[in-house]
Amino acid sequence: MKEGPDIALLGNMIGDPARANMLLALMSGKALTASELACEAGITSQTASFHLGKLEAAGMLVCRKQGRHRYFALSGPDVGHLLETLMGLAARQGHLRTRTGPRDEAMRKARICYNHLAGDMGVMIYDALLERGFIEDDSDRIDLTDTGYAFSGKFGIDIAHLSRQRRPLCRSCLDWSARKSHLAGSLGTAFLERFYELRWARREKTSRAVIFSAEGEQRFRDLFSV
Amino acid sequence: MKEGPDIALLGNMIGDPARANMLLALMSGKALTASELACEAGITSQTASFHLGKLEAAGMLVCRKQGRHRYFALSGPDVGHLLETLMGLAARQGHLRTRTGPRDEAMRKARICYNHLAGDMGVMIYDALLERGFIEDDSDRIDLTDTGYAFSGKFGIDIAHLSRQRRPLCRSCLDWSARKSHLAGSLGTAFLERFYELRWARREKTSRAVIFSAEGEQRFRDLFSV
DNA sequence: TCAATGCTTCGATTAGCATCGAAGCATGAA
DNA sequence: TTCATGCTTCGATGCTAATCGAAGCATTGA
Numbered sequence: 007m008k009e010g011p012d013i014a015l016l017g018n019m020i021g022d023p024a025r026a027n028m029l030l031a032l033m034s035g036k037a038l039t040a041s042e043l044a045c046e047a048g049i050t051s052q053t054a055s056f057h058l059g060k061l062e063a064a065g066m067l068v069c070r071k072q073g074r075h076r077y078f079a080l081s082g083p084d085v086g087h088l089l090e091t092l093m094g095l096a097a098r099q100g101h102l103r104t105r106t107g108p109r110d111e112a113m114r115k116a117r118i119c120y121n122h123l124a125g126d127m128g129v130m131i132y133d134a135l136l137e138r139g140f141i142e143d144d145s146d147r148i149d150l151t152d153t154g155y156a157f158s159g160k161f162g163i164d165i166a167h168l169s170r171q172r173r174p175l176c177r178s179c180l181d182w183s184a185r186k187s188h189l190a191g192s193l194g195t196a197f198l199e200r201f202y203e204l205r206w207a208r209r210e211k212t213s214r215a216v217i218f219s220a221e222g223e224q225r226f227r228d229l230f231s232v
Numbered sequence: 233m234k235e236g237p238d239i240a241l242l243g244n245m246i247g248d249p250a251r252a253n254m255l256l257a258l259m260s261g262k263a264l265t266a267s268e269l270a271c272e273a274g275i276t277s278q279t280a281s282f283h284l285g286k287l288e289a290a291g292m293l294v295c296r297k298q299g300r301h302r303y304f305a306l307s308g309p310d311v312g313h314l315l316e317t318l319m320g321l322a323a324r325q326g327h328l329r330t331r332t333g334p335r336d337e338a339m340r341k342a343r344i345c346y347n348h349l350a351g352d353m354g355v356m357i358y359d360a361l362l363e364r365g366f367i368e369d370d371s372d373r374i375d376l377t378d379t380g381y382a383f384s385g386k387f388g389i390d391i392a393h394l395s396r397q398r399r400p401l402c403r404s405c406l407d408w409s410a411r412k413s414h415l416a417g418s419l420g421t422a423f424l425e426r427f428y429e430l431r432w433a434r435r436e437k438t439s440r441a442v443i444f445s446a447e448g449e450q451r452f453r454d455l456f457s458v
Numbered sequence: 459t460c461a462a463t464g465c466t467t468c469g470a471t472t473a474g475c476a477t478c479g480a481a482g483c484a485t486g487a488a
Numbered sequence: 489t490t491c492a493t494g495c496t497t498c499g500a501t502g503c504t505a506a507t508c509g510a511a512g513c514a515t516t517g518a
Contacts, residue, residue, distance in 0.1 A: 011322035013315065014252035020243025022476080030239070040495060053477055055496055065325035074485045074494050084321055089239065091314050096237035098310070099291035248506080266465060279507055281466055300464050300515045 019064050020092065024049050025057050029066070029080070033089055034214050035121040037070065037077035083121075090119060116216040118209070122194030123201070123216060127226065131197060132178070132189045134230040141176060143187075148176035150193065158193065161229075162200055168192045201226070245290050246318065250275050251283050255292070255306070255315055260440045261347045263296065263303035309347075316345065342442040344435070348420030349427070349442060353452065357423060358415045360456040367402060369413075374402035376419065384419065387455075388426055394418045427452075 020026055027047040031038060038046070044054035058078060061067045068081045080086050116127040123131065135141045140154030150158070150165065158165050168175055177191035189197065198216075201207040206222025209215075218226060246252055253273040257264060264272070270280035284304060287293045294307045306312050342353040349357065361367045366380030376384070376391065384391050394401055403417035415423070424442075427433040432448025435441075444452060 011319045013256070013318040013322050014247055014249045016318055016322055017243050017246025017248075017252060019247070021240055021245070021247035022243075023240045024476080026240035026243060049476090050478060051495065052479085052497085056476075059496085076495070084324070088317050088321055091317050092239040092242055093237045095310055095314055096239050096242055250506080275506090276508060277465065278467085278509085282506080285466085302465070 015064060016066070016088075019061055019066060020089075022057070023047075024053065025061060028054070028057065028061070028078075029085075029089055031214075032067070032078065032080050033086060034118045034209075035080075035086075037079040039075045039077055043078060086121075112210070112215040112217065116207070116218060117214045118198075118216060119188070119190070119214075121198070122188070122190050123198045124188050125216075127216075127218070127230075128188035128194075130226075130230045130232075132187055134232050135189065137232045141189075143178065148178055148189075148191075150176055158196075161197075162203075163193070163196045165193070168196060241290060242292070242314075245287055245292055246315075248283070249273075250279065251287060254280070254283065254287070254304075255311075257440075258293070258304065258306050259312060259315055260344045260435075261306075261312075263305040265301045265303055269304060312347075338436070338441040338443065342433070342444060343440040344424075344442060345414070345416070345440075347424070348414075348416050349424045350414050351442075353442075353444070354414035354420075356452075356456045356458075358413055360458050361415065363458045367415075374417075376402055384422075387423075388429075389419070389422045391419075394422060 020029065024047040028043045031043060031046040040054055040058055041051055043058065044051045047054060047057075049057075058067065058069075062069055062078075066081055066085050067078050070077045070079075080089075114125055116123060116125045118124070119128070122128070132141075135154060135157075136143055138153070138157075139151055140157050142149045142151060155165055165175070174191045175193050176189065177194070178187040178189070188194070198207075201216075201218075201222070202209075204222070204225075205219065206226060207216050207218045210217055246255065250273040254269045257269060257272040266280055266284055267277055269284065270277045273280065273283075275283075284293065284295075288295055288304075292307055292311050293304050296303045296305075306315075340351055342349060342351045344350070345354070348354070358367075361380060361383075362369055364379075364383075365377055366383050368375045368377060381391050391401070401417050401419050402415065403420070414420070427442075427444075427448070428435075430448070430451075431445065432452060433442050433444045436443055
C-alpha cells in the first residue's frame, strides 16, 4: 500500500503486553530462556513460544540453543535504545502501569538499563561528572574531558581500551523514573561493571534492580555526591 | 501487573497499519485534517475518527479545532524522534513495504523528515559538511566548527539565533532510504527553510517529497557536492 | 431557515489473534 | 532403553478490535 519502512510491524510486536513484558525483561542485557520469559510475562510456555517466534522473525530477538535450553536476547543495542525511547515517552506522558511497592522503590533507586546503571544513582553519576567538568554535555552529545579521563582511569577504567570500540564512549539516556539524563555508552557500562567488581553492588535475581551494599553505597556517595 | 512505563500502549498505537500511516503522514510536521488523514490511511472517515481519538488519548497527537475542521499534529518532536527511530530500525532489518514507483523515486531523492531534509540530497549535505570540516561527527554527537559557522552564516543562516534555542543545533538522523546519516537539529531545519526561501525547492502537496527546480538543484550541487 | 460539509457516535459484523490443552519432538540423565 | 525436562506444533476456543453503514451534531454559507 504505502512506501517506506514498516513501522507497524515493529509497533505490533511491542503492542502486545506479553511481548512487551518479555522485551522489558531482556533490557537487563542478559539472555533468558523461553520458560523464564514465559514466567516473566505471566503466560504458558506454549504461548511464549508463539510470541518468541514472532519476535525473532521480526528481527528483534536472537536465539542461541544450548543443550535443551533456548536463550533469547535483544538482537542489538539499537533495539534496547528503541525500548528506552519508548519508555521515556510513555513515562513523560504518564502512561504508567501503576504499582508502587518496595521493589518499585529499589527500581527507582538503581536498576539496569540494558547495560548501564539507571535510576536515581545513575542520574547521580551523570550529575557529578558534569558538575566537576569531567564530561561536557552539548544537547545530546557528550564528551569526556581530560580531567574526566584521569578520574576514570584512577577509578580503574581503561578509557583507551573503550575508545577503540565502535560503541560511543558517552551517551546520555533519558531516565523514565527520574526524568533526567543518566550516563549510557561504553563508559556507563564500564562504571557499572566496576561497581560489581568492587562488590559495591550486585544484581537482584528476579528483577532489573541493582542492590548496593551499605558500604558500597557509602563509597558511591563519597565519590559522586555533588 | 508489572511496574514501569507502559510501552505496550504506545506499541499498540503504532502497531495498527492505519494508525501507522497517519503518524507517518504527520511526520511532515504539518497539521492535517481528519479527512486528509483518512485518505492517507485509506480508510473511511468514521474509522479515522476512531483511530484519531485513540492516538490523542494516548498523547501522541494534539488536535486543534478550526471552523468545521479538526487539525491533527504530532504532540511533539519526541514523538517524531520515536517514529524516526522505528523507521531506522525497520529499514535496517529489511522490513519494507515494497512499492517502487515514480513517486517513490522522488521520495528517495528528497523528502521531509519531520522538519528537515532527508533522502539522497539530505545525505549529500551531511557528507559535504563533514568532508570539508564544517561539522565534526563523534558517534552520535555533532559539532559545528568555526569554519562551518562562517559557511552557514554566508549562506544566510543565523547560527547565533539558533544556538539560543533549546533544540540541539546539530543532530544526525538515520536515513531509511539511503541508510546513512543526514543532518537534523535546528541547523537541518534552517537549511531546508533557506532552500524554500531561495526558491530552490518546494513541497509536493500530496506527499512528503521535496521537489527541487532545475536551477535550484544545480546550485545545490555546486554547494554540496564533495 | 435550509442545505452542505466535516466529523463523531451508534450498532452490527467480521476477522484475526492470543490463549491454552494435548500431543509431539528433541536433548540429557539414569 | 526409559524417563524427565524444555520447548514446539496442532487444534479449538473465545475475545477483542477494526471496519463500515447509517444516523446524529456542529459549523458554515446561502
